[in-house]
Amino acid sequence: MKTNHKLHLMYDGTDFGGWQRQKNAVTVQGELERALSVITRNDISVVGVSRTDAGVHAYDYVANVFLDTDKDMYSLWAGVNALLPETIRLKSIEPCSEEFHARYDAKSKTYVYQIDNSGYCDVFTKRYMWNYRYPLDYEKMKQAAGHFVGEHDFSAFMSQGGTAKTFVREIYSNDFEILGDKLRMTITGNGFLYNMVRIIAGTLVSVGRGDIHPEDIPDIIASKERKKAGITAPPEGLILYRVTY
Amino acid sequence: MKTNHKLHLMYDGTDFGGWQRQKNAVTVQGELERALSVITRNDISVVGVSRTDAGVHAYDYVANVFLDTDKDMYSLWAGVNALLPETIRLKSIEPCSEEFHARYDAKSKTYVYQIDNSGYCDVFTKRYMWNYRYPLDYEKMKQAAGHFVGEHDFSAFMSQGGTAKTFVREIYSNDFEILGDKLRMTITGNGFLYNMVRIIAGTLVSVGRGDIHPEDIPDIIASKERKKAGITAPPEGLILYRVTY
DSSP, X not given: OOEEEEEEEEEOGGGSSOSSOOSSSOXXXXXXXXXXXXXXXXXXXXXXXXXXXTTOEEEEEEEEEEEOOOSOHHHHHHHHHHHXXXXXXXXXXXXXXXXXXXXXXXXXXXXXXXXXXXXXXXXXXXXXXXXXXXXXXXHHHHHHHHXXXXXXXXXXXXXXXXXXXXXXXXXXXXXXXXXXXXXXXXXXXXXXXXXXXXXXXXXXXXXXXXXXOGGGHHHHHHHTOGGGSOOOOOGXXXXXXXXXX | OOEEEEEEEEXXXXXXXXXXXXXXXXXXXXXXXXHHHHHHTSOOOEEESOOOOTTOEEEEEEEEEEEOOOSOHHHHHHHHHHHSOTTEEEEEEEEXXXXXXXXXXXXXXXXXXXXXXXXXOOTTTTTTSEEOOSOOOHHHHHHXXXXXXXXXXXXXXXXXXXXXXXXXXXXXXXXXXXXXXXXXXXXXXXXXXXXXXXXXXXXXXXXXXXXXXXXXXXXXXXXXXXXXXXXXXXXXXXEEEEEEO
């Protein structure tokens, strides 16, 4: 009999074509399902909390999967990790309620977007930060970050190609930390539109360069026009940090 | 005419045979001298603050070099970075006093040693932390760390093969931070014997496992016997963090 299991994963997305299984790309879901299939000798289909794009990372990704296995959890965990690439780690696996659904049950998600503003590109963080070499006004970026909090129609901060049918999302908090020449935005909300976090990060960079004023953010949101916001920041700076249920 | 220049570097040591130039290995000094030679069209010999071993990293490595060039500092900096591998970055280069010597003038050095005590091995830190999977008593490790502070003969914490002729060194501080399942030791002193930081880190792990008591550290130091200390912790956890002059 198949029973439901909750999984926590971590991955460095640099070398993957995103989360979602694809025919012609190595993806996190594809690697995970392959490992679970080998261990349980069954075809496996995993439900993930969200699609992450190619190059995007996850610090604490949640998934669920129905498994029919007589293995204990430790053996499953160790076996799956032995079969996964080193850049994907199964942090934990445990039995859970039959009703638990990793995507539908998510109450909030937290993403981190990191920028390395050093001129030389920090070797320790280059896989996990956008190396933006030009001068930025950090204080203005911090002011702008606060304007995203609240319930808004975020159509101006959405790329084409998403599956969303409604565009109102609530942002609970958007913290902007200045750590020397490193910048970290930590944004929590009840949901995010396609590329929303990366467009918000790109817009903060436009603010930092002086092309957009912090006080213009409410008007840009209200306009619902994608072209008024900044560019879509590159994927390497984005990390799915935490999901609550 | 050759004039003296001070350099700050950063490198991810994973793929290098250490700092020092070698015939049969790719080293940081070798790569840096090659880049500077191409740019200045001269044979170049760089003086580094210390030899770091294969696999050891540097967050802020200091070197000096005599150069005869009519290039401005920005062109030199950008040119050298264009020629260096991506895992070595020249943070800055500037003219300095003819007397400045990166090795002899160093007043203190700070090293960081990092341990990832997660069972699964964190994908974001695996190149820069020792993944030690077994349970450790963090509080005991923290107690033990404090016992290294002060002026001592550190012969018990030295590998064979070093060039030191005296074995007394002063440790100014040794902070031990517990960051979830990550551990970070930050040690500052007027100098370090060969492998000293890695043997101290290995000894803290013996303390964490219960094989050595924190209060035994003074006796182990006093014994001057290498075999009473713990193992030499692996290089990937070690970072040369800062040098003062």
